[in-house]
Amino acid sequence: MRLTKQEKIKFFNEGFLLKNNIFKNNDFDLLKIEINSIIQDMCNNYSKDFILENDFSELCFEERLSSIYKSYPDLGKEIVESISHGKFNESSILKAIRHKKLVDCIANLIGNDIVASSIYRVRPKLPRFLYGEVPWHQDAGYQNPHCDNLLIITCWIPLIDADINNGCLWVAKGAHKQGIIKHIIDKRTGYLKIPKKLIPENIQPVEMKKGSVLFMTNLTPHGSFNNLSSKIRWSIDLRYQDFSVPNNINQTPNDYKKDKIKIKMACSPNEAYFVVRDNKFPENELTDFLAFSKLRTEWYESFKNEDKPSLRWK
Numbered sequence: 001m002r003l004t005k006q007e008k009i010k011f012f013n014e015g016f017l018l019k020n021n022i023f024k025n026n027d028f029d030l031l032k033i034e035i036n037s038i039i040q041d042m043c044n045n046y047s048k049d050f051i052l053e054n055d056f057s058e059l060c061f062e063e064r065l066s067s068i069y070k071s072y073p074d075l076g077k078e079i080v081e082s083i084s085h086g087k088f089n090e091s092s093i094l095k096a097i098r099h100k101k102l103v104d105c106i107a108n109l110i111g112n113d114i115v116a117s118s119i120y121r122v123r124p125k126l127p128r129f130l131y132g133e134v135p136w137h138q139d140a141g142y143q144n145p146h147c148d149n150l151l152i153i154t155c156w157i158p159l160i161d162a163d164i165n166n167g168c169l170w171v172a173k174g175a176h177k178q179g180i181i182k183h184i185i186d187k188r189t190g191y192l193k194i195p196k197k198l199i200p201e202n203i204q205p206v207e208m209k210k211g212s213v214l215f216m217t218n219l220t221p222h223g224s225f226n227n228l229s230s231k232i233r234w235s236i237d238l239r240y241q242d243f244s245v246p247n248n249i250n251q252t253p254n255d256y257k258k259d260k261i262k263i264k265m266a267c268s269p270n271e272a273y274f275v276v277r278d279n280k281f282p283e284n285e286l287t288d289f290l291a292f293s294k295l296r297t298e299w300y301e302s303f304k305n306e307d308k309p310s311l312r313w314k
C-alpha cells in the first residue's frame with residue numbers, strides 16, 4: 001500500500017489525511033481478545049473482595065465495559081485506566097504498530113527509517129464517560145518544546161465506525177501551519193486543552209469506517225467529544241517519527257535522571273522509543289514482543305511518579 005502524491009500533498013497542506021482500508025476486519029481480533037482477558041482478570045480479582053453479581057461476559061466488545069462501569073463504577077474506572085493510560089503492552093499492540101500497510105504509508109511521509117514511541121493509547125470511549133472527552137489540543141503540547149517544529153505523525157485508528165454521534169475525532173484544517181498554540185490544563189479531566197478563544201476556526205469532524213486511519217501531524221489541533229451512542233467507541237492511536245527526531249533509543253531511564261542536560265532529550269523522555277523500520281540495519285527493528293514489553297515497562301515504571309512534560313504549560 002502507498003500514499004499517492006495527492007494524498008501526501010493533502011497531508012502536508014491540511015495537517016491530516018484520512019486513508020481507508022488499511023486494516024482488515026480481523027486485524028484487531030487479537031487486540032480484542034487481549035483486552036477482554038484484562039477485563040476478565042480484573043473482574044475475577046474484584047470478586048475476591050466484593051460482590052460481583054454479573055461480569056457481563058455475555059456482552060459484545062462494544063458493550064461489556066460500559067455495562068460493568070454502570071453497575072460497578074470503581075471497577076469500571078480501574079479497568080479503563082489500566083487499559084488506556086499507556087499501560088497496555090500486549091503483543092497485539094506491537095503487531096498494530098508494525099502493521100506493514102500502515103508502516104508503508106508512514107514511510108511515504110517520512111522515509112524508510114522509522115521510530116515509534118510508547119506514546120500510544122488504547123481508548124475505550126464509553127458513552128457519556130467524563131474522561132472520554134478529549135479537549136482540543138496538539139500532540140506537540142504534551143511533548144518537549146524542542147520538538148515542536150519536528151514532524152511526529154499520529155495515526156488515529158477506530159476499532160468501530162466512528163461518527164459525530166459516538167465521538168469521532170475533530171480536526172482543524174491547515175492550523176498546523178500556525179505552529180504551537182498555548183495550552184492550559186483542563187481542571188476537570190487533567191487533559192491539556194487549547195483555551196476556547198484560541199481554537200482555530202476551520203474545524204471539521206472526521207467520520208471514519210473501521211479499518212481506516214487518520215494521519216495527523218503533531219501540530220494538528222484535534223479533539224473528540226461526548227459519545228452519545230450506546231456503544232463504546234474503541235480506538236487506538238500510535239506515533240511515528242524519523243531517526244533524526246530526538247528519541248531515547250540506546251539510553252536508559254537513569255541517563256535522564258543523572259544528567260538531563262548533556263543528553264539530547266527525547267521528545268517525550270518518559271516513554272520508550274524503538275525502531276520499527278531500519279532501511280540499512282533491519283536487525284535493529286524491535287520485533288520481539290517480550291523485548292518490547294520489557295522495554296516499555298522499564299521506562300513506564302521509572303517515570304510513572306515523575307513530572308510530565310505537559311508541565312511546560314503551568
Ligand SMILES: O=C(O)CCC(=O)C(=O)O
Pocket residue numbers: 123125132134139154156222223224235237
Ligand atoms: O481518541 C480520542 O478521542 C482522542 C485521541 C487523541 O487526542 C490523540 O490521539 O491524540
